[in-house]
Amino acid sequence: MYDVVVVGGNLAGTSSAISASLRGLKVALIEKNKQPFMPAHCGEAIHTDILEYFNLNNLDYTKNPINEVIINVGSKQYDIKLKKPLQMIIDRNFIENEFLKRAEEKGVKLILGNGMKDFNKPNEIILADNTRIKGKIIIDSTGIACQVGKRIGLANILRPQDVGVGIQSRVQGNFKIDAMKLWFHKPYGPMGYAWVFPLNKNLANIGIGIMGGQKIDMKELLDRYIKYELKSDYKILSTFRACVPVAAPLKKIYKDNVMITGDAARLTNSLTAGGIRYALLSGSFSGIVASKYINEEIDNLGLYQMKLEKVIKSLTKVYNKKRKMEIEKNLIKGYSRLFSTFYTLNKIAPNICINYLLKTIKKDWRILDSLS
Ligand SMILES: Cc1cc2nc3c(=O)[nH]c(=O)nc-3n(C[C@H](O)[C@H](O)[C@H](O)COP(=O)(O)OP(=O)(O)OC[C@H]3O[C@@H](n4cnc5c(N)ncnc54)[C@H](O)[C@@H]3O)c2cc1C
Numbered sequence: 001m002y003d004v005v006v007v008g009g010n011l012a013g014t015s016s017a018i019s020a021s022l023r024g025l026k027v028a029l030i031e032k033n034k035q036p037f038m039p040a041h042c043g044e045a046i047h048t049d050i051l052e053y054f055n056l057n058n059l060d061y062t063k064n065p066i067n068e069v070i071i072n073v074g075s076k077q078y079d080i081k082l083k084k085p086l087q088m089i090i091d092r093n094f095i096e097n098e099f100l101k102r103a104e105e106k107g108v109k110l111i112l113g114n115g116m117k118d119f120n121k122p123n124e125i126i127l128a129d130n131t132r133i134k135g136k137i138i139i140d141s142t143g144i145a146c147q148v149g150k151r152i153g154l155a156n157i158l159r160p161q162d163v164g165v166g167i168q169s170r171v172q173g174n175f176k177i178d179a180m181k182l183w184f185h186k187p188y189g190p191m192g193y194a195w196v197f198p199l200n201k202n203l204a205n206i207g208i209g210i211m212g213g214q215k216i217d218m219k220e221l222l223d224r225y226i227k228y229e230l231k232s233d234y235k236i237l238s239t240f241r242a243c244v245p246v247a248a249p250l251k252k253i254y255k256d257n258v259m260i261t262g263d264a265a266r267l268t269n270s271l272t273a274g275g276i277r278y279a280l281l282s283g284s285f286s287g288i289v290a291s292k293y294i295n296e297e298i299d300n301l302g303l304y305q306m307k308l309e310k311v312i313k314s315l316t317k318v319y320n321k322k323r324k325m326e327i328e329k330n331l332i333k334g335y336s337r338l339f340s341t342f343y344t345l346n347k348i349a350p351n352i353c354i355n356y357l358l359k360t361i362k363k364d365w366r367i368l369d370s371l372s
Contacts, residue, residue: 004139005027006020010031013029014103016139017106019283021287028111034112036097041166045195066082066087068082073335078339078343086361089205114129115128117130121151125138137293138259161211163245164268170239171235177198183195191210192211194209195207222239244263246319267282284368
């Protein structure tokens with residue numbers, strides 16, 4: 001019997017496993033794939049504070065700071081030049097593998113290429129090869145599938161509009177290395193947005209993410225967008241499709257001996273579909289709560305919900321905004337207002353603006369600091 005069995009071995013799952021094993025727990029991590037997808041199924045844009053918090057700054061891999069954001073929305077273009085980078089485009093594969101390595105070094109039993117087939121309440125995981133594994137605590141980090149959460153009645157079926165449908169190509173070409181481009185709504189990101197995220201001056205992730213339920217040939221649209229951005233001098237190296245929840249977070253992210261983390265708990269910003277920071281935050285925090293429970297400092301997992309309630313509330317607020325923006329004219333109005341305000345504030349007081357944003361995002365980690 002393990003103290004903790006984590007199901008799902010990407011960023012939420014590995015950070016859960018590392019956090020629990022760092023605190024002396026006996027942990028198994030189950031991942032259905034043998035290794036993370038290459039390239040990662042992600043735009044790979046993350047806030048700069050994440051690298052600092054997870055000791056990822058001094059390692060040698062692609063981390064490209066963004067100083068300029070060029071946004072198209074409605075008939076307007078906003079060119080926002082930041083005093084300091086708020087985001088970086090990183091090699092997510094490196095971080096995924098680094099976290100798997102850290103987990104293994106901490107003694108986590110890695111079970112890769114053998115996913116969960118079923119769950120026997122209260123604590124038994126049945127794997128694809130019929131092996132059975134038990135944990136005193138189960139952590140569901142299975143992404144949008146929310147495999148355990150669904151089986152214990154915590155996750156309902158998502159509305160099509162609450163699924164962000166994405167397609168992205170890794171493209172070779174010439175890019176302005178420190179500038180990301182975002183194109184909201186039509187023609188390239190209908191009810192969503194298109195992006196160019198440079199990894200270096202010759203390589204970028206170019207993608208489109210839109211609200212589900214629309215009948216659109218996404219590959220054709222992406223090819224058109226790439227052609228628009230790069231004219232003729234480019235080469236598409238690879239393309240993938242993937243989904244992300246753009247829904248309200250689950251109302252309850254734990255039940256009995258189970259905690260739900262990351263995309264499985266629908267902890268994403270439903271206007272941007274960004275979820276990496278919440279995957280890492282909830283993953284790391286679930287490991288802390290697990291250790292407190294196993295060490296009998298607490299007698300239930302309610303602390304997990306309680307401490308993340310602020311994050312849940314703020315993401316629910318974003319989701320409520322997104323619901324209003326499901327009507328086309330509200331969507332354009334909403335994004336236009338957001339970016340014109342950002343543009344103006346940044347123009348008037350660039351230092352105050354960026355320092356405020358950097359300070360605000362850093363507050364998230366207080367949840368971890370308060371208990372670790
Ligand atoms: C196109 C696209 C672009 C994105 N770009 C960004 C971005 O630039 N920045 C950002 O912050 N966010 C981005 N996101 C969102 C971000 O990728 C997710 O929020 C993040 O990956 C969530 O991490 P996770 O570990 O919770 O889930 P996932 O990354 O989905 O990991 C879930 C893991 O569980 C495994 N699994 C599933 N079922 C089972 C099973 N039965 N048994 C065992 N294992 C299982 C899967 O194989 C997977 O490894 C993007 C999403 C998409 C779709």
